Amino acid sequence: MRQIENFIAGEYVAAASGRRFEKRSPVDNRVIASISEAGRPEVDAAVQAARAALHGEWGGLTTEQRVELLYGVANEITRRFEDFVEAEMADTGQPSHVMRHVFIPRGAANFKVFADVVKNVPTEAFQMATPDGAGALNYAIRVPKGVIGVICPWNAPFLLMTWKLGPALACGNTVVVKPSEETPNTAVLLGEVMNAVGVPKGVYNVVNGFGPDSAGAFLTQHPGVDAITFTGETRTGAAIMKAASEGMRDVSFELGGKNAGIVFADADFDAAVDGIFRSAFLNTGQVCLGTERVYVEWPIFERFVQALKLKAEAVKYGRPEDHAANYGPLISQEHKRKVLSYYAKAVEEGATVVTGGGVPDMPGELAEGAWVQPTIWTGLPETAAVVREEIFGPCCHIRPFDSEQEVVALANATDYGLSTTIWTTNLARAHRVAARVEVGITWINSWFLRDLRTAFGGSKQSGIGREGGVHSLEFYTETRNICVKL
Numbered sequence: 101m102r103q104i105e106n107f108i109a110g111e112y113v114a115a116a117s118g119r120r121f122e123k124r125s126p127v128d129n130r131v132i133a134s135i136s137e138a139g140r141p142e143v144d145a146a147v148q149a150a151r152a153a154l155h156g157e158w159g160g161l162t163t164e165q166r167v168e169l170l171y172g173v174a175n176e177i178t179r180r181f182e183d184f185v186e187a188e189m190a191d192t193g194q195p196s197h198v199m200r201h202v203f204i205p206r207g208a209a210n211f212k213v214f215a216d217v218v219k220n221v222p223t224e225a226f227q228m229a230t231p232d233g234a235g236a237l238n239y240a241i242r243v244p245k246g247v248i249g250v251i252c253p254w255n256a257p258f259l260l261m262t263w264k265l266g267p268a269l270a271c272g273n274t275v276v277v278k279p280s281e282e283t284p285n286t287a288v289l290l291g292e293v294m295n296a297v298g299v300p301k302g303v304y305n306v307v308n309g310f311g312p313d314s315a316g317a318f319l320t321q322h323p324g325v326d327a328i329t330f331t332g333e334t335r336t337g338a339a340i341m342k343a344a345s346e347g348m349r350d351v352s353f354e355l356g357g358k359n360a361g362i363v364f365a366d367a368d369f370d371a372a373v374d375g376i377f378r379s380a381f382l383n384t385g386q387v388c389l390g391t392e393r394v395y396v397e398w399p400i401f402e403r404f405v406q407a408l409k410l411k412a413e414a415v416k417y418g419r420p421e422d423h424a425a426n427y428g429p430l431i432s433q434e435h436k437r438k439v440l441s442y443y444a445k446a447v448e449e450g451a452t453v454v455t456g457g458g459v460p461d462m463p464g465e466l467a468e469g470a471w472v473q474p475t476i477w478t479g480l481p482e483t484a485a486v487v488r489e490e491i492f493g494p495c496c497h498i499r500p501f502d503s504e505q506e507v508v509a510l511a512n513a514t515d516y517g518l519s520t521t522i523w524t525t526n527l528a529r530a531h532r533v534a535a536r537v538e539v540g541i542t543w544i545n546s547w548f549l550r551d552l553r554t555a556f557g558g559s560k561q562s563g564i565g566r567e568g569g570v571h572s573l574e575f576y577t578e579t580r581n582i583c584v585k586l
């Protein structure tokens with residue numbers, strides 16, 4: 101069984117309280133790790149180490165020197181690729197090809213891309229007239245914000261953590277990360293990479309634990325944290341925002357979603373079925389950008405539902421290291437209970453269950469894992485809980501629509517506003533609809549196609565702020581204006 105400690109000032113340390121908690125495998129529910137739970141003393145030590153690093157060697161580095169270190173981090177992740185794949189698979193139970201082709205390479209890329217951004221981004225300058233005719237010159241400098249608290253979810257742990265670490269470190273900040281209690285492995289392993297590359301001690305710290313009354317709350321309440329970047333549930337974001345209001349700390353929030361997939365009758369049918377299959381079921385539906393609401397234009401509705409059903413019924417369940425498997429378990433027994441409660445609620449609300457709705461028959465010890473069937477419903481009103489609330493599972497409700505106007509209204513009738521995917525061959529219509537859906541990210545004839553330089557974030561209750569490319573600099577630096585009278 102793996103022993104997982106906190107990573108503070110370059111050292112692996114257990115909590116002074118001796119408190120530990122267990123991590124169980126999503127695949128078969130075996131206990132696979134014992135994790136040290138950081139208390140207030142460890143969180144305080146991590147924040148102090150991060151503060152000291154800001155005033156130490158790290159704070160004195162030039163941008164070029166920082167950039168070189170971050171390239172080094174990316175290269176070392178690539179060198180230890182198999183270790184990261186293995187660590188993330190153990191935590192999430194997801195198929196290895198997702199780790200190999202998306203989650204781990206993206207973790208390395210997040211360091212390289214943001215190193216390039218800070219190396220190349222200009223700052224603004226304005227010349228102004230003055231009454232004496234000599235004028236003045238304003239120019240801006242960017243300085244790091246300070247110690248950043250990074251609170252992460254479990255669904256794509258390494259990708260989502262490094263998506264925040266890359267820009268935070270590239271901009272010269274130091275960080276204290278609180279990974280999800282379900283997925284601490286890759287965050288803790290990254291400490292070895294930081295040490296191997298020579299990132300000064302205290303720049304990167306990890307404290308393990310839960311949210312309320314644990315490391316998450318201790319970190320967000322700590323007065324030594326200058327800003328908080330958080331990815332997770334909207335409800336958690338509200339609690340963190342309250343904590344951040346003490347001391348007027350800045351926040352960047354990437355929150356939940358109840359995203360619409362929109363398929364017009366003129367879409368490339370097979371591409372649309374493949375696209376919606378991925379957006380509903382990739383990572384066992386545990387993707388914030390996933391489409392739990394699907395709207396399909398009437399002429400192709402029945403055919404579309406049947407085609408998606410066939411694909412959902414053809415998923416290959418299996419252990420992460422089984423190369424034939426393309427479908428994993430949910431993250432935990434607790435999440436399985438939540439998803440199954442929505443499966444039951446859908447039936448109570450009168451849904452037609454097109455496929456799934458339960459637990460698959462799994463052989464041997466896999467029967468103990470957090471497996472649920474991919475599930476498709478039709479026939480529910482928009483007021484049904486499963487159509488309104490984020491389930492974060494492998495499921496979607498499909499509803500037919502008649503007109504562009506109707507589907508825009510349906511897509512927008514939600515408190516969330518993260519993303520949409522639109523499938524049509526009519527590009528003019530795609531543009532019109534994309535401009536009217538109230539979300540931060542729209543894909544046309546694709547889904548989860550990500551250029552790290554683009555703005556990423558949610559509207560309405562799906563987030564606050566944008567990260568990505570130069571947008572990340574708005575959060576991870578403070579801009580100072582300097583006015584020179586000529």
Ligand code: NAD
Pocket residue numbers: 251252253254255260278279280281309310311312315316317320331332333334336337339340353354355356357387388490492518558562563
């Ligand atoms: P969560 O909100 O339960 O937990 C996220 C993190 O916050 C965990 O590390 C948790 O320990 C911590 N936490 C919980 N309560 C806290 C508190 N009071 N103070 C400080 N920290 C606290 O989310 P989750 O279940 O880990 O992840 C799934 C959710 O994340 C879904 O809602 C999903 O949509 C969302 N998500 C959003 C994005 C995005 O980019 N918008 C990306 C991935 C996931």
Ligand code: 6OD
Pocket residue numbers: 255256260263386387388389550556
């Ligand atoms: O691709 C990204 O950068 C990103 N933030 C993805 C979010 C996935 C949510 O589950």
